[in-house]
Amino acid sequence: MAAEQDPEGRAAARPLLTDLYQATMALGYWRAGRARDAAEFELFFRRCPFGGAFALAAGLRDCVRFLRAFRLRDADVQFLASVLPPDTDPAFFEHLRALDCSEVTVRALPEGSLAFPGVPLLQVSGPLLVVQLLETPLLCLVSYASLVATNAARLRLIAGPEKRLLEMGLRRAQGPDGGLTASTYSYLGGFDSSSNVLAGQLRGVPVAGTLAHSFVTSFSGSELPPDPMLVPAAGEGPGVDLAAKAQVWLERVCAHLGLGVQEPHPGERAAFVAYALAFPRAFQGLLDSYSVRRSGLPNFLAVSLALGELGYRAVGVRLDSGDLLQQAQEIRQVFRTIAAQFQVPWLESVSIAVSNNIDEEALMQLAQEGSEVNVIGIGTSVVTCPQQPSLGCVYKLVAVGGQPRMKLTEDPEKQTLPGSKAAFRLLGSDGSPLMDVLQLAEEPVPRAGQELKVWPRGAQGLCTVRPAQVEPLLRLCLQRGQLCEPLPSLAESRALAQLSLSQLSPAHKRLQSLAQYQVGGCPPWCPALGSLTLPPTSPLLCSLQVALSERLQALVDSLRVGASP
């Protein structure tokens, strides 16, 4: 498999891939003399997707690539000038021309980590103007990547570890890059491979694929291949006419199956022979172009047995319609009787692949005990995440010039937790995560084995927890524009995701989970706007909130007054 690489530098994620208001605000900051104020933003989500209790963090590698290349070109600045007021000070555009991320620092949850509501996936600090400009592209790069990785992880949990999962949703994605992102991050989330060749070339995702119905239906059976001869697998001996040999085997197979030898479609057989000539060591058959039992299966068996005589072993069949589970059982049974009848034991274990709009529910059926399905191809429902097609990440200002900042709207869920924070995961003695804790960056780190009082988000009071281990969650990833450590490979991030999921408690692994994983230290005025007593995780965060609370209380009072007409 090719190494992960991107010789074209991910051209799609460019600085102007942003909302216009980032540029208008940039001008506002600049005009106010605040372009270089030190600022910090947090990127997080408010609810786990799909009704579950976990998400996987993903998209960081694309963010890093984007940030390191971030630079407005002349054409970009000229375009911005064309949409900003004509009398804008030219010095502003000079400022834009000189921008890069050399003063930007990023802390992040490593890709493949478990992520929970309110815990930052990214902390981005640097000059106010530039970190503001980064909002939209970072959201764009993280939200969908994390969503599709989480979706893939759920599908993997349903499928269990043995079934092979193939992502094949490129044609259903939001254009070219939607497909590339989907393939990359569904692999990270637990799929085995993708049909997307570009994801293989640029990202090192293992690629897989065989043939479509058009290949089968393009043959009528009257075509004459220029070279119908196949040399035996051992490489010795004269070539053999594969089509002729398949015809001989067809008679035996049809006799065994009680079919007339005219029933299997000759065009389908010709297609299988053509494919086998090109892939004698990797022959696979798509069985449902005409009729699985009357045509696809006997044709596949005839060609496979002909190949087998030459020392080659067919590797698989695919079904793309009908009752997939039932057909797989029947096909496996036929494989077994044919294997016994013709003494070709390898036929018993030929892989059975299925596809056709498979969603979580259908996957549960296909993954049930005793299922003979080996490979499951999933397109639309992994790529489009139809249960919830967006994650809803936000990017919120938490500090400027070292001073905490928050948003307090009429909508309690949209309020933010102010201040620059650190995040920790508290683990039990079995290594499973108990709770995540947010506290102010300057507070002492929670220690393993010591009792901690935390106020879980949404709870009515403090609880006590004694973690066996404490893991800091956010790693310094980019320090003033410099990469602090090499990024893990995609396969390493995939392994981290599987490890993380394996440590998650069964209650939190459930796909529709009532047991939400707890995050402590969230603002207690969520969700009840009125309850402004502010007991947080930590003494310092507490005092910060108390300091803010006078102002908050006044505002909330005014809201209460305002609420009565």
Added chain:
Amino acid sequence: MAAEQDPEGRAAARPLLTDLYQATMALGYWRAGRARDAAEFELFFRRCPFGGAFALAAGLRDCVRFLRAFRLRDADVQFLASVLPPDTDPAFFEHLRALDCSEVTVRALPEGSLAFPGVPLLQVSGPLLVVQLLETPLLCLVSYASLVATNAARLRLIAGPEKRLLEMGLRRAQGPDGGLTASTYSYLGGFDSSSNVLAGQLRGVPVAGTLAHSFVTSFSGSELPPDPMLVPAAGEGPGVDLAAKAQVWLERVCAHLGLGVQEPHPGERAAFVAYALAFPRAFQGLLDSYSVRRSGLPNFLAVSLALGELGYRAVGVRLDSGDLLQQAQEIRQVFRTIAAQFQVPWLESVSIAVSNNIDEEALMQLAQEGSEVNVIGIGTSVVTCPQQPSLGCVYKLVAVGGQPRMKLTEDPEKQTLPGSKAAFRLLGSDGSPLMDVLQLAEEPVPRAGQELKVWPRGAQGLCTVRPAQVEPLLRLCLQRGQLCEPLPSLAESRALAQLSLSQLSPAHKRLQSLAQYQVGGCPPWCPALGSLTLPPTSPLLCSLQVALSERLQALVDSLRVGASP
């Protein structure tokens, strides 16, 4: 506004953005000596999205760009070699290296046309190997573009012609290109503008945007702008300290509104002043960072009235939380009383923009008669199409070497209509579309004013129709790789979409339509596999199907036998 352009050649849509099975089939065709067989594929969908009765065709401009640039680079061929069998004949890779679309011909529904189930959006003909390779990228480029354009058209129908619709979903899209595609095609479908700057730069989409909460909350009120002075709009006279003038107006506004002058947040006001200094002719306020009525609105009025004194007119406000319709009514009322009180009539008509997870249902509320909302920003629900996040286009082989081809599976809906076809739209005397008709390419064109017998898809018998006009639907777009006519601009395609929709009958415009638009000439063995009497639209298509029917009947009989265990 910039012209539509793409100086980087849409790098994301590359030849390897395809499913691996296209490459394995390519090898199969090549090995069978069939790489250059003349083949024709049709790209179509089977059901209109979102439960409606229409779709808009879109994505053609991206397909044309992709096809004209189609060429496998050395690195691409090397990558394919790395995933194909090691003993693959090197001549195959030489064949790939020489591939382009110079023998590919494309007929298409123009972008912005109404599209209906089964009618090809694209007909692609050329050498079998290359037109097979094009399947996945063409599906990827057409499916989502058409889906999001249709979604945008529905939202436009709900909003009516007057409300301004802003697409702002970049952060919720499937990565960078998902966002670019969404912005481009939601504009085509009827939106007025996008927040996505790159869509403006590369596609000429009008861009719009103002400020976010982070801009507001980044100000505490203690900041000192380097230059607080603003010169009057007329350009004459000395500069005026805008913040000081706003403070004076604040007192008057608060007195009028019955608020204490301390209630409006000073940081919010400072943010508004900073924004107004940067955009004196385009000042807008985001009102809900703290409290709309107690803070955002009085601060906005103070700054607007200060600007007004200098001859500038504020252009708008935005609300992003709470009851948007109700708040808009109240704000308009305040605008009116303040306009009267201070004799600033322009204030009455300041634009009110709203956003916050607006879907079709919420939009219906906001668009109701008497609504004071002027601009509606929609993100997630236009970009992700949550009602149905994929269109399900397919690309099916209909002919090889001039011979019709079809797929006949156990799943009747997946069967295809064989043969190279022409498509016509029959129009009534009022210009509204009555029905689309598919027939074989060589049949005589239906004529206006003449009676036609057609068999609508899914119907039980023939019906008679006398069209006032007949429009051929498919235009020759690319002939042997050459563009046949300049592509319309995006704005022209947008105008075509609005014109097409305006001609559609009210029954077909309904968003949940029971009255499906009829398409004639679909295979009668859909949906009842058993009914193989074949009365199609046209005599020739009929005889074609009869010629196929012997084979079909045998297969169907075998399926029936196979169906009993």
